[in-house]
Amino acid sequence: MDDTFGTISQWLERVFALHRNLMRQFANEEGLQLVHVEILQYLSVCNRYSDTTQAISEYLGQTKGSISQSLGNLEENGFIRKIQDKVDKRVFHLSLTTNGSSVIKRMSKFIDLDSSDTIVPELKLLLSSIQKKHGFRGFGICKSCKFNQNVGQSNFVCGLTKEKLSLDDIHKICKEHEEQSAI
Numbered sequence: 228m229d230d231t232f233g234t235i236s237q238w239l240e241r242v243f244a245l246h247r248n249l250m251r252q253f254a255n256e257e258g259l260q261l262v263h264v265e266i267l268q269y270l271s272v273c274n275r276y277s278d279t280t281q282a283i284s285e286y287l288g289q290t291k292g293s294i295s296q297s298l299g300n301l302e303e304n305g306f307i308r309k310i311q312d313k314v315d316k317r318v319f320h321l322s323l324t325t326n327g328s329s330v331i332k333r334m335s336k337f338i339d340l341d342s343s344d345t346i347v348p349e350l351k352l353l354l355s356s357i358q359k360k361h362g363f364r365g366f367g368i369c370k371s372c373k374f375n376q377n378v379g380q381s382n383f384v385c386g387l388t389k390e391k392l393s394l395d396d397i398h399k400i401c402k403e404h405e406e407q408s409a410i
């Protein structure tokens with residue numbers, strides 16, 4: 228077996244397991260289930276094309292039925308809100324309420340990850356490299372997408388939807404994301 232592969236996999240698995248355990252512990256303390264905090268976490272970082280039940284189900288790898296059930300619970304308890312799309316009435320956009328955002332802030336404090344500037348770019352590079360090598364699409368950071376067009380003076384447009392993107396938008400994750408080198 229390739230030593231580098233073995234070492235990276237081992238560290239990734241350990242970090243992932245620890246992170247998941249901490250999320251589960253936090254969820255318990257909040258009287259929530261792990262999937263609830265995973266959904267809230269996702270909604271705190273996804274863009275407006277990815278804030279639907281379908282996208283959450285794809286991202287978390289769970290059935291739409293089970294995600295819908297969790298969303299119903301989160302909505303009932305005031306953590307998320309659901310708003311119908313203005314154009315396509317079949318689509319509902321989900322977002323965090325103030326209560327939902329507070330849960331994410333508390334979770335961030337609870338897990339207390341080292342968010343130093345050196346770690347985040349390295350993780351993004353690793354993710355990007357895995358996606359490129361294996362041809363995975365979706366759920367990357369908008370800024371690195373092949374459809375993201377910088378039209379000058381900090382203005383961005385999505386080449387896929389032709390809609391404007393704000394500075395905030397380009398740092399979010401998107402289900403339509405495609406790596407630049409995939410052109």
Ligand code: SF4
Binds near residue numbers: 274369376404
């Ligand atoms: S540029 Fe890419 S990642 Fe950004 S909104 Fe468009 S499709 Fe999504």
